Amino acid sequence: MVQAWYMDDSDDDPRRPHRAEPDRPVDLEQLRRLGVLYWKLDADKFESDPELEKIRRERSYSWMDIITISRDTLPNYEEKIKTFYEEHLHLDEEIRYVLEGSGYFDVRDAEDKWIRIFMEKGDLITLPAGIYHRFTLDEQNYVKAMRLFAGEPKWTAYNRPADHFEARGRYLAFLLQTA
Ligand code: KMT
């Protein structure tokens, strides 16, 4: 089951859980209405997994690589971590499959409130084009994840405000339609 919740307003270390009090959990249906898709897979067999292959085929996720985010493995670690946590959007889907370790994807809901999604081993998530979001490691400071892409990857992140992009307009129209 996905673990997601509304965040508190505290600006201390982003790697802490930041659960709102009282707790406001978020379920799969709420995420789906934001265009966020989630699957639980068996990460031990990621190299040959018919379930993963099916998702990749159905959603045209032809491209993939594996990124390990930790101080020792990621060049320019500090800088990248900072960039990941800046609120931004992309013009295409962002797709991540956690193979080891864990981290948090934060996404804005339709009222612009932060929802925090805990991603651990076996969690695959798709963030729609045009959604404002950010990523942080948690207190383990380690994640190994597969990055997937439909076609040739484009990594450009547009920091907020980025409302003039067509992808943003389309996303807002999608939100209205699922409201
Ligand atoms: C991104 O784009 O935010 C990243 O690749 C980091 C998260 S991967 C678990």
Ligand code: NI
């Ligand atoms: Ni992103």
